[in-house]
Amino acid sequence: MRGVVKAFGAVRALDGLDLVVPSGICYGLLGPNGAGKSTAMRILTGQAVADAGSVEVLGHQLPAESKLARARMGVSPQDSNLDVDLRVRDVLSVFARLYRVPAGDRAGAVERALVLAGLSARAQDRAVTLSGGMQRRLLIARALIHDPDLVLLDEPTVGLDPQVRHELWSLILSLREHGATVLMSTHYIEEAERLADRVAIVASGRVVAEGTPDELIRAHAGREVLDVHGSVAELRSLADRARADGLATRQSGPALTYLHADEADGRLPAGRRRRATLEDVFVNLTGDYVE
Amino acid sequence: MTGVSSTVRRIEPVSLAAVWIREWIVFVYYWRTRTFAAVVEPVIMLVAFGFGFGKLVSHVEGIPYIQFVGTGAVATAVLFSAAFSAMFDSLYKRRYQRVYDAMLAAPVDVEEIVTGEVLFLGMRAGVYGVAPLLVAFCFGLPPAPAMVLVPLVGVLTGIGFASLGMLFSAAATTFDDLSYVISGVITPLFLVAGTFFPLNRLPGWLRTAAQFNPLYHCVELVRHCAFGLRPGADVLHVGALIVFAVLAWRLAVWRTRTRLIV
Ligand SMILES: Nc1ncnc2c1ncn2[C@@H]1O[C@H](COP(=O)(O)OP(=O)(O)O)[C@@H](O)[C@H]1O
Ligand SMILES: [Mg+2]
Numbered sequence: 008m009r010g011v012v013k014a015f016g017a018v019r020a021l022d023g024l025d026l027v028v029p030s031g032i033c034y035g036l037l038g039p040n041g042a043g044k045s046t047a048m049r050i051l052t053g054q055a056v057a058d059a060g061s062v063e064v065l066g067h068q069l070p071a072e073s074k075l076a077r078a079r080m081g082v083s084p085q086d087s088n089l090d091v092d093l094r095v096r097d098v099l100s101v102f103a104r105l106y107r108v109p110a111g112d113r114a115g116a117v118e119r120a121l122v123l124a125g126l127s128a129r130a131q132d133r134a135v136t137l138s139g140g141m142q143r144r145l146l147i148a149r150a151l152i153h154d155p156d157l158v159l160l161d162e163p164t165v166g167l168d169p170q171v172r173h174e175l176w177s178l179i180l181s182l183r184e185h186g187a188t189v190l191m192s193t194h195y196i197e198e199a200e201r202l203a204d205r206v207a208i209v210a211s212g213r214v215v216a217e218g219t220p221d222e223l224i225r226a227h228a229g230r231e232v233l234d235v236h237g238s239v240a241e242l243r244s245l246a247d248r249a250r251a252d253g254l255a256t257r258q259s260g261p262a263l264t265y266l267h268a269d270e271a272d273g274r275l276p277a278g279r280r281r282r283a284t285l286e287d288v289f290v291n292l293t294g295d296y297v298e
Numbered sequence: 299m300t301g302v303s304s305t306v307r308r309i310e311p312v313s314l315a316a317v318w319i320r321e322w323i324v325f326v327y328y329w330r331t332r333t334f335a336a337v338v339e340p341v342i343m344l345v346a347f348g349f350g351f352g353k354l355v356s357h358v359e360g361i362p363y364i365q366f367v368g369t370g371a372v373a374t375a376v377l378f379s380a381a382f383s384a385m386f387d388s389l390y391k392r393r394y395q396r397v398y399d400a401m402l403a404a405p406v407d408v409e410e411i412v413t414g415e416v417l418f419l420g421m422r423a424g425v426y427g428v429a430p431l432l433v434a435f436c437f438g439l440p441p442a443p444a445m446v447l448v449p450l451v452g453v454l455t456g457i458g459f460a461s462l463g464m465l466f467s468a469a470a471t472t473f474d475d476l477s478y479v480i481s482g483v484i485t486p487l488f489l490v491a492g493t494f495f496p497l498n499r500l501p502g503w504l505r506t507a508a509q510f511n512p513l514y515h516c517v518e519l520v521r522h523c524a525f526g527l528r529p530g531a532d533v534l535h536v537g538a539l540i541v542f543a544v545l546a547w548r549l550a551v552w553r554t555r556t557r558l559i560v
Binding site: 052055056075077080084086089090091100101102104106150 | 312313315316319320323324327395396397399400401402403404405406407558559560
């Protein structure tokens, strides 16, 4: 995607988004709610049309060749659009047809997807009777029925409890091992840290930083950071002094975190040093609080 | 890898087949209730009108009243089954179940979804439309060879009304919006189609207006299939139904696309 702009009335959901996803990796789009991640995903599936900029997916120009691109893509949307009135097996077999799996492979593809989703025993049940985690797994398995080259996962674990989230993480990691390119959006930093080979941090419809998690941490938070705890008033005066000294800080709940602590020796107050994380980068760049 | 030919056709049979399969699966789940509603309603209407008015009016245009209504009720069955499903089911699928949203991420376009659904509903309406005719046989309607054309008339009319239903559904945001359509559009079409009374007694302006009611053309064709074809007039009736179906179909595709692709 190059210079993609998309406005909804007065809201510029995407404001010159540039994104290049190398094939064969898990690429994370990390950004706060409203950053434009879902809009970017919907432009990739042709369900939203960019106002400006160019979009190419798997060698196909969008929107003109969107159908060709969609045939090789699998999509798990942020808000589930599972056909919950259908039986689990029927959900998969309808999508095997929609994705044009050849007749001879269809039954096999449905069985493999059932195994992948861990839902073989529930194949005859209506999808509406599944738990939230199971529905999410079915949604992802549905996206994989045709063995796509590119998988779009829009906030794949949002709203799920931690145990289910960990289950899904192993599922997502296994996709990349099968050679598919995964483009995953999330506003959970830990998710991007665990799964993504490369991350683009998105804020207000633009990519504000891009690279491997290590590169991003090195560039935007340094090797080490320093957490200083104190009262609100103390922290505020420390932050003002840091700004005057040209030191980068961020608020993190009850503490003030000095970024690039390893390069600022001597100028820092007493505190607890630790390795910089993607969270430091994210909050520094988006100014957003973290869940 | 699954193949899509490198030249993208606008409406591809594989996509239509996939849309139909979903409709068929749902139909197999619910066929008892759906068929019951689609068949029993016109039959009750036929029996009620046939016996009720039948006591007051013995013949209309030389036809026993129950046979007059029986042939007319074919159009009613087609209208109800095609238009109501298209209106309510597709609003449900678009807004609440988001079935179309899911399909559009696959290599299927809005045009294929709409076309697949109206064809499916049209064919189903063609089948359901036969029910009143079968009941009318029990009331002495003599079978005629041209009656084999009735399902075709039903399919053509059904495609038109399914498309009109999809158009209204795409324009609607809530189910309440659709009640306006029922009172404001569907009911008048249904009443002034020549189903229950012949239109030639109506005031001239209303008779002219009825010419623009697609259901009227369906009623006429079905009666002619039962009581004698009139080639000259029937070609015009078929033509009117084709124009209606194509127009409604294109509008439904256009309006649904503006809803689903932003
Ligand atoms: N269909 C739409 N109509 C109007 N506004 C929209 C629509 N889709 C997204 N937006 C707006 O665009 C912005 C980006 O939304 P979104 O892409 O969903 O962000 P994210 O997925 O990163 O949370 C938000 O301000 C959202 O309200
Ligand atoms: Mg989103």
